[in-house]
Amino acid sequence: SQKIEQNSEALNIQEGKTATLTCNYTNYSPAYLQWYRQDPGRGPVFLLLIRENEKEKRKERLKVTFDTTLKQSLFHITASQPADSATYLCALASYGNTGKLIFGQGTTLQVKP
Amino acid sequence: KAGVTQTPRYLIKTRGQQVTLSCSPISGHRSVSWYQQTPGQGLQFLFEYFSETQRNKGNFPGRFSGRQFSNSRSEMNVSTLELGDSALYLCASSLLQSGDTQYFGPGTRLTVL
Numbered sequence: 001s002q003k004i005e006q007n008s009e010a011l012n013i014q015e016g017k018t019a020t021l022t023c024n025y026t027n028y029s030p031a032y033l034q035w036y037r038q039d040p041g042r043g044p045v046f047l048l049l050i051r052e053n054e055k056e057k058r059k060e061r062l063k064v065t066f067d068t069t070l071k072q073s074l075f076h077i078t079a080s081q082p083a084d085s086a087t088y089l090c091a092l093a094s095y096g097n098t099g100k101l102i103f104g105q106g107t108t109l110q111v112k113p
Numbered sequence: 114k115a116g117v118t119q120t121p122r123y124l125i126k127t128r129g130q131q132v133t134l135s136c137s138p139i140s141g142h143r144s145v146s147w148y149q150q151t152p153g154q155g156l157q158f159l160f161e162y163f164s165e166t167q168r169n170k171g172n173f174p175g176r177f178s179g180r181q182f183s184n185s186r187s188e189m190n191v192s193t194l195e196l197g198d199s200a201l202y203l204c205a206s207s208l209l210q211s212g213d214t215q216y217f218g219p220g221t222r223l224t225v226l
Contacts, residue, residue: 034214034215036215036217041219042219042220043117043203043205043217043218043219043220044156044203044215044217045217046214046215046216049214089156091156091215100158100161100169100171101146101158101215102158103148103155103156103157103158104155105155106155106156
């Protein structure tokens with residue numbers, strides 16, 4: 001069956017360090033993968049999109065990699081700050097059904113000062 | 114541009130009742146998707162509307178329905194409410210289809226007693 005799995009545990013890191021979040025998927029042929037940030041009580045906010053034929057995307061302190069052989073995406077936040085504390089969600093749109101975005105469960109990141 | 118708006122923000126209903134939630138997308142966006150978010154199941158896709166037509170549907174019972182109007186505003190309806198329908202209902206709009214970058218509203222928190 002199709003599955004999207006993110007780090008199941010919360011991630012706690014020290015301010016200034018790099019946070020790395022993982023998104024693994026099975027039985028999908030993703031056309032593209034997206035990362036969102038969600039703060040408590042609010043809707044998710046789009047961060048980055050990476051296509052199936054792209055290996056890496058960057059935006060300021062954020063970097064996403066996409067390995068379709070390993071069926072994995074990594075999301076990095078460099079020089080992390082307490083304001084980066086939130087839940088991060090990965091989402092896939094599959095070939096043949098790009099009209100349907102499927103989300104992982106999310107990883108909660110806590111950056112300690 | 115104004116963001117996605119959802120009304121009401123909070124709602125309390127009792128089992129067996131029905132409820133209608135409303136969503137106004139970003140101006141110019143033609144696709145509206147609905148998601149249910151619960152602590153146990155995460156973000157789950159309900160359905161997507163584009164130009165007043167349902168284009169995609171998730172795995173939810175027929176009690177969950179929706180529609181889209183000619184101005185792209187959308188409503189979703191849940192009939193015969195069950196306790197398990199308590200959740201945050203999120204609406205998202207995108208330019209062309211739900212696999213594109215999604216812009217989420219703040220959500221409607223539904224509590225079923």
